[in-house]
Amino acid sequence: METVRAPAAEGPEEPVEPAGPAGRPGAPAVPGAATGARAETARGAGEGIPGTRIPELLGAMRLVLHVSVAVLLVLGLARSLAPALRSGDHAAAWVTGALAAVFAGLYLAGTAVERRRARAAGWEGTDGGAAGPGGPAWLALVTVAWLGLLAVHVDFAWLAFPLFFLHLHVVGRRSLPVALALVVVLALAVVAGFRWHRGTLDVGAVVGPVLGAAVAVALWTAYVLFLEEARAQRRTSEDLRATRDRLAASERQAGALAERERWARDLHDTLAQGLASVVLLSRAALEEDPGEPLASRLRQIERSAAENLVQARALVERGGPGEGLDAALAGACRAAERTARAAGSDLAVTLHGPASGPRLEEEVATAVLRVAQSALANVVLHARARRCVVTLAVHAGEVTLDVHDDGRGRGGRPEGFGIRAMRERAAALGGTLTVEDAHPGEGAAPGSGTVVALALPTARGEAGR
Numbered sequence: 001m002e003t004v005r006a007p008a009a010e011g012p013e014e015p016v017e018p019a020g021p022a023g024r025p026g027a028p029a030v031p032g033a034a035t036g037a038r039a040e041t042a043r044g045a046g047e048g049i050p051g052t053r054i055p056e057l058l059g060a061m062r063l064v065l066h067v068s069v070a071v072l073l074v075l076g077l078a079r080s081l082a083p084a085l086r087s088g089d090h091a092a093a094w095v096t097g098a099l100a101a102v103f104a105g106l107y108l109a110g111t112a113v114e115r116r117r118a119r120a121a122g123w124e125g126t127d128g129g130a131a132g133p134g135g136p137a138w139l140a141l142v143t144v145a146w147l148g149l150l151a152v153h154v155d156f157a158w159l160a161f162p163l164f165f166l167h168l169h170v171v172g173r174r175s176l177p178v179a180l181a182l183v184v185v186l187a188l189a190v191v192a193g194f195r196w197h198r199g200t201l202d203v204g205a206v207v208g209p210v211l212g213a214a215v216a217v218a219l220w221t222a223y224v225l226f227l228e229e230a231r232a233q234r235r236t237s238e239d240l241r242a243t244r245d246r247l248a249a250s251e252r253q254a255g256a257l258a259e260r261e262r263w264a265r266d267l268h269d270t271l272a273q274g275l276a277s278v279v280l281l282s283r284a285a286l287e288e289d290p291g292e293p294l295a296s297r298l299r300q301i302e303r304s305a306a307e308n309l310v311q312a313r314a315l316v317e318r319g320g321p322g323e324g325l326d327a328a329l330a331g332a333c334r335a336a337e338r339t340a341r342a343a344g345s346d347l348a349v350t351l352h353g354p355a356s357g358p359r360l361e362e363e364v365a366t367a368v369l370r371v372a373q374s375a376l377a378n379v380v381l382h383a384r385a386r387r388c389v390v391t392l393a394v395h396a397g398e399v400t401l402d403v404h405d406d407g408r409g410r411g412g413r414p415e416g417f418g419i420r421a422m423r424e425r426a427a428a429l430g431g432t433l434t435v436e437d438a439h440p441g442e443g444a445a446p447g448s449g450t451v452v453a454l455a456l457p458t459a460r461g462e463a464g465r
Contacts, residue, residue: 080153154197164216353392383407431456
């Protein structure tokens, strides 16, 4: 009878490479797509920044400006019309009213444009409609109307205070020195107005415009700083939102890959190895002498298929070695021995372990069992060994497993999927795995045999201590 040997690959290396789960995890969404769309929507809608009141503050400052213009215009109109009406000078009253109406109309028109552009671009995308392309022309018309009012009555001089801010706002975006020069010109115009109407100047007529100009410059500077701070916070918020979305996508992808690797390892260490044994036994049966009864071969094939069916159900239920680790290891050793002998090898597998089964966490016990199964399958399929010893030991905070065969050794060949899967199992639980040629013993050829050594903490909490 011809003896059927393992495939030609040497050492604990696997010729059968499982393809992993048939399903491929769905591709994660492109990290930047949804985020960019949300950002554009947010900019179009002018939504606020979470955790900040800067948009409301900027809106309040613009509202204060508009209300100041309205109040100062009404006060100047009331103080200028009252003397004209009392003296019966209706022509002066009509001129003052017309100039006030022109000023108010021009200012309201600019405010309306500002509101429309602010809604279209979002508060952080514009400095207001008055600062847009037609802003300087509009400001020139408003300034001319104000000068006309100042020529009519001195009380319209106080409208210069909001005009200071407007000049800084509209012109300062283009040229700050020009804006400051215009503020100085407006202050001089106010002083000249007081001199024209009163014929003399007092301290208030000079200090008031100068102080008002200084306050306007300070307020405008604060407005610009607040606006830039709001824009910076908005950019930071969008960057954080985009980073969070990218991180979530990366975590989903990493989770899918980890699950795929877990299934690949489990399939390799259980079903793939069992199916390889079935193939080996089938080949042995086909090459058997036709006169030899095949009942023993078929019983071994049936037993191997039944064992793999049990392991498949355990994988589906995601359970560990339900019968206990010691019993599961003993069963794995007996199965490897039966498979090897049915294939024509006289391999003897011996298990050494504690007198009573060690109490380990389910993940640790499962990892020990899977590594033992994978190592034993390599011995059966590749090592051409006559003897294999499996040793399980539990120390203080650590469990070790050694699988030592007297076969032909690895001989420095590259590691395949099975050994990589064993290493990943060990690393995932904070342990180590070593695969090397055995040290020659008495009567052994140099470099003969292979040792697979696994060391794991007895509990997940022990890792890293």
